[in-house]
């Protein structure tokens with residue numbers, strides 16, 4: 001399932017990070033804020049369980065999250081979405097997958113993986129601002145499945161139809177969330193209109 005999370009605040013902040021004149025500080029802040037706003041929608045169907053608590057007045061039945069939440073940013077650019085979501089879900093644990101795209105083949109290279117131990121029963125959110133060919137996200141999801149994860153949501157900001165098709169084909173059970181579905185990829189594999197190289201813009205490396 002693909003959900004394009006459309007909210008005026010998300011659209012406004014997305015416009016800011018698309019602009020080529022937006023610098024590192026504003027890019028970082030707005031990307032984090034977009035992730036936080038998207039998280040509100042993405043967590044809408046999280047299971048809750050009933051518990052009994054004592055308020056200052058009486059004992060009552062109420063609810064708490066029933067599953068652990070694990071965020072897995074794809075390095076590097078996915079790191080720019082973590083704080084926005086942990087601000088909302090401070091109990092979320094954070095794993096990491098390191099992927100970079102070979103510039104010639106566009107094939108993902110996996111260089112790092114470290115996860116918390118409770119993947120099997122957790123809701124796992126894979127974070128990456130860009131879903132281009134879908135190769136990096138597909139490989140990250142494959143790694144997570146091999147580690148036992150079964151409830152996986154892919155949270156990206158800008159996606160290309162090519163990437164969405166790839167994830168639907170490789171991982172049909174994974175829900176995909178985007179803030180925008182763009183036109184497609186250029187000959188270098190960049191999303192158009194997109195926002196350029198998310199990692200470089202986030203970390204000021206170009």
Ligand code: PRP
Pocket residue numbers: 074075076077078099100101102106108128129130131132133134135136137163189197198199200
């Ligand atoms: C970017 C982006 C995704 C990937 C998307 O990372 O953050 O991980 O490209 O492209 P794909 O869908 O075609 O795989 P990049 O490889 O530039 O690494 P970086 O985040 O370290 O800059």
Ligand code: URA
Pocket residue numbers: 077130132189190191192194195196197198199
């Ligand atoms: N990775 C990026 O950072 N940007 C794109 O447009 C495509 C892949």
